[in-house]
Amino acid sequence: MTPTVNGELVNRVQQLRLDGQLGTDTGSGRGGSWVPWLLCGLLALSWVGVGVRYYRQPSAARTADGVEPAAKAAPTTAAPAASGPAAAPGEVLLPLKGNLIPYLQxxxxxxxxxxxxxxxxxxxxxxxxxxxxxxxxxNSQYANRFKTDEASVRSAEAQVSKAEAGEVAAAVRVAKAKSALAAAEARVTRALAVQDRTTKDFEQARQQRQAGGISAQEYQKFDADKLVADADTVAARADVETATREVEATEAERTTSKANTRAAKAEVSAAESRRDEAKRLLDNCxxxxxxxxxxxxxxxxxxxxxxxxxxxxxxxxxEIADLAKLEVELDVPERQITRIRPGLECQLMADADPARVYRGVLHRVMPIADDSKNVIKVRIRVFLPRDEEAGSFLKPRMSVTAMVINRPFTPTPGDQTWE
Missing domain, CATH: 2.40.50.100 (RNA polymerase II/Efflux pump adaptor protein, barrel-sandwich hybrid domain)
Structure with a gap:
């Protein structure tokens, strides 16, 4: 009978079974042990061959100039050129995204x-x-303080008036003392004159008395006149000394009065300062x-x-801001900062309505970079049309696309000013 296809497959599978090939006799300990080891050895040789081919492949794949493909594919670290081709006038240098911020807030x-x-x-x-x-x-606290300080000013002004009156009185006393001193000095002068005359008369009378030309009674009269003149001179000099001391005392009083006046005026100035400060605080309410x-x-x-x-x-x-003066704050990558400069014209489009185009000027590049993002912030001043009310459309923090154009900005009569 002819075997079927399935039968032939079954026979072949049975022929590949290791049981039949190895046999079942295990009594001797050697009959079926070498075949697994043979298969393991063949597998190990296969892997060794694969490894050798892998490690030999780079050497075989070297190019004629001796450089390996991996070396050619490695990225280079050469610095890019300092500047690219010069931009044409009117060309867009950089399209950037930013946000509107008030210039004054x-x-x-x-x-x-x-x-x-x-x-x-x-x-x-x-x-x-x-x-x-x-x-x-x-403001009740500040109003009460202002009233108190205002009363202090009036009190200090009264003290000034009193001190000035005392100064005037001291000046009058000084004048009187000086007048009394002058009178005393005049009396001294008169007393000295009388003393001189009586002294001469007495000397003459003494000589005449010794010669027997005058009586004793007349001699005694000249002696008494001389004693009276001497006493008057002593009294006049005492009056001068007293008047001098009175002048010095009144001068000291006048000096004290002047000092009191200055102190009172200083107190007025201090009181006025306190009052003005209290008024300022009251007004600040x-x-x-x-x-x-x-x-x-x-x-x-x-x-x-x-x-x-x-x-x-x-x-x-x-918070109050002047929305007539808006700026766009942009982050420019450090590698592109050399492409722009202050004074360039910019076209600005808000994301809210890209069809509305505003004019601007790149006003300044900030003096410090942001090392966390490797960018440098720049500010663009926005020029609103004169017929547009500030804040009617553009508002702080709106997103804006800015096109920096390679041409200087020139204001037009239709732009609002930044003065």
Whole structure:
């Protein structure tokens, strides 16, 4: 009978079985042990051959110049050229993404005062003028201090008036003392003259008495006149000494009065300074807009406590920015910073409406790089059209695409100014 195909396959599989090839006689310990070792050896030789071929392949694949392909494929570290081809005038040098920021933005807070907000007259988006009232604080403390210091000024001014009056009185006393001194000196002069005359008369009378020309009674009269003149001279000199001391005393009083006047005037100046400071603090309880601009954020409301010096109390009321002066802040990779320079014209398109194109000028390159991103920040000034109201479309933090163009920026009459 002819065997079927399946039968032939079965026979072949049975012929490949190791049992039949190895036999079943294991009694001798040698009959079927060499075939597994033979297969293991063949497998090991195969792997050795594969390894040899792998390690020999780089040597065989060397090119004629002796450089291996791996070496040719390695990246080079040669520095790129310092500058590429010169850009043509009007060519776009760099397209960059950035965000709008106000050129002038101020956080409005009370200056040197703290207290409860009693009224607020602003909201987000409101346009305000410089000096316009934004809020008021409870000011009773500062008002009382101002009244006290104002009373101190009036008291100090009264002390000045009193000191000046004392100075005038001292000057009068000095004048009187000097007049008395002059009179005393005149009396001394008169007494000396009388003394001189009586002394001469007495000497003459003494000589006549010795010659017997006058009587004893007449001699005694000349002697008495001389004694009276001597006494008058002594008294006059004493009056001069007293008047001199009186002048010195009144001069000291006048000096003291002048010092009192200066001290009183200094106290007036100090009191006025305290009053002016109290007035400044009282006025600061009315918070006004520091610039013309738009209120960006509102950080406090009526009834809130604000204090610039406290850490756990709100320090500011709002933020105001001049939206007529906006800038675009861009991050330029360091390797591309040499392609741009201040003064170049820029075209700016906000992502909100790319069809609206604004003109700008690359104004400045920041003096420090950002080493975390290897970029340098640059600022582009935006020139709004004169017929566009500031803040009507462009707003801070909007995303903007900037095209830096290789030509100098020239303002046109239709651009708003940055003056």
């Amino acid at each position: 101020i956080a409005v807070s009370p200056r040197d005062v703290a207290g409860e907000i009693t009224s607020i007259t602003f909201w987000e988006g409101k346009r305000v003028k410089q000096g316009e009232t934004l809020a008021t604080l409870l 009315t918070i006004v807009a520091p610039i013309d601009g738009t209120v960006l954020t509102k950080k406090a409301d009526r009834g809130s406590l604000v204090s610039p010096a406290a850490f756990n109390v709100s320090a500011s009321l709002c």
